[in-house]
Amino acid sequence: xxxxxxxxxxxxxxxxxxxxxxxxxxxxxxxxxxxxxxxxxxxxxxxxxxxxxxxxxxxxxxxxxxxxxxxxxxxxxxxxxxxxxxxxxxxxxxxxxxxxxxxxxxxxxxxxxxxxxxxxxxxxxxxx
Amino acid sequence: xxxxxxxxxxxxxxxxxxxxxxxxxxxxxxxxxxxxxxxxxxxxxxxxxxxxxxxxxxxxxxxxxxxxxxxxxxxxxxxxxxxxxxxxxxxxxxxxxxxxxxxxxxxxxxxxxxxxxxxxxxxxxxxx
DNA sequence: GCATGTACTAACTTTTAGAAAGTACCAACT
DNA sequence: AGTTGGTACTTTCTAAAAGTTAGTACATGC
Numbered sequence: 001x002x003x004x005x006x007x008x009x010x011x012x013x014x015x016x017x018x019x020x021x022x023x024x025x026x027x028x029x030x031x032x033x034x035x036x037x038x039x040x041x042x043x044x045x046x047x048x049x050x051x052x053x054x055x056x057x058x059x060x061x062x063x064x065x066x067x068x069x070x071x072x073x074x075x076x077x078x079x080x081x082x083x084x085x086x087x088x089x090x091x092x093x094x095x096x097x098x099x100x101x102x103x104x105x106x107x108x109x110x111x112x113x114x115x116x117x118x119x120x121x122x123x124x125x126x127x128x
Numbered sequence: 129x130x131x132x133x134x135x136x137x138x139x140x141x142x143x144x145x146x147x148x149x150x151x152x153x154x155x156x157x158x159x160x161x162x163x164x165x166x167x168x169x170x171x172x173x174x175x176x177x178x179x180x181x182x183x184x185x186x187x188x189x190x191x192x193x194x195x196x197x198x199x200x201x202x203x204x205x206x207x208x209x210x211x212x213x214x215x216x217x218x219x220x221x222x223x224x225x226x227x228x229x230x231x232x233x234x235x236x237x238x239x240x241x242x243x244x245x246x247x248x249x250x251x252x253x254x255x256x
Numbered sequence: 257g258c259a260t261g262t263a264c265t266a267a268c269t270t271t272t273a274g275a276a277a278g279t280a281c282c283a284a285c286t
Numbered sequence: 287a288g289t290t291g292g293t294a295c296t297t298t299c300t301a302a303a304a305g306t307t308a309g310t311a312c313a314t315g316c
Contacts, residue, residue: 011237014180030157059297061295070246072245086294086295103231104156111151111225117200187304191304210313211313212263213263
């Protein structure tokens with residue numbers, strides 16, 4: 001029973017009001033995951049990131065990056081030139097997080113065929 | 129034509145239409161993360177899970193568990209007794225995923241103080 | 257015999273995400 | 287000289303998702 005160990009840890013994501021819950025939402029949010037994973041591959045400008053993370057709207061990417069910057073996971077470097085030139089990169093803390101996310105993504109991508117098979121079984125059992 | 133290379137390409141979370149994107153959404157969704165993390169600690173019944181994952185509504189927990197069951201990450205065992213008795217547990221695939229999630233959560237929980245400090249710096253820089 | 261608990265589902269409301277257009281500015285091309 | 291294009295966003299409006307509340311079928315305890 002690792003319950004005793006878990007309760008001993010200060011921050012607990014299972015508590016609704018815990019600060020870690022908000023951080024988890026930013027990091028594991030639909031676009032947070034992909035932004036962090038993309039930035040693990042290097043430095044990106046806004047529109048380059050948008051092309052990398054296919055399907056994200058400008059609004060959501062801006063919002064996501066602002067949240068991650070505020071949390072200290074992403075570093076934003078803006079050169080006040082015209083046209084504007086903004087570079088996004090991971091902070092050391094962001095790199096820590098991105099590594100765990102990539103480990104997750106790797107497992108999930110490898111598991112896609114198994115998941116599709118499981119879905120087919122589930123749907124047939126339901127339909128029949 | 130569907131060959132090995134093509135299948136490997138399709139398993140890319142950065143592609144909007146990829147199946148792995150849907151799986152990622154289930155797993156890293158607001159409640160998916162917490163449900164999987166909770167189930168890593170053992171077998172839970174519906175309402176026990178609901179108490180564990182504080183803040184989740186009945187609707188969202190049911191929906192989340194159904195998606196994860198369909199994906200093959202969660203096993204649902206229902207005994208047709210009255211009152212109903214349903215037990216949720218992780219499948220081997222689910223355990224793989226839950227382990228990566230717990231590694232992430234651990235990093236995030238440990239980083240909460242640093243995040244709060246970063247937020248304070250960000251807000252002051254913005255406000256000032 | 258009425259509340260309580262179980263595991264949900266359905267209807268309804270609120271919140272959030274997404275699509276599209278606007279902003280400010282300059283460089284290059286027509 | 288004016289249109290087009292590119293940068294990095296912000297704003298507005300609507301469509302989709304999440305949350306709230308109430309209901310189901312039945313058994314046990316009070």
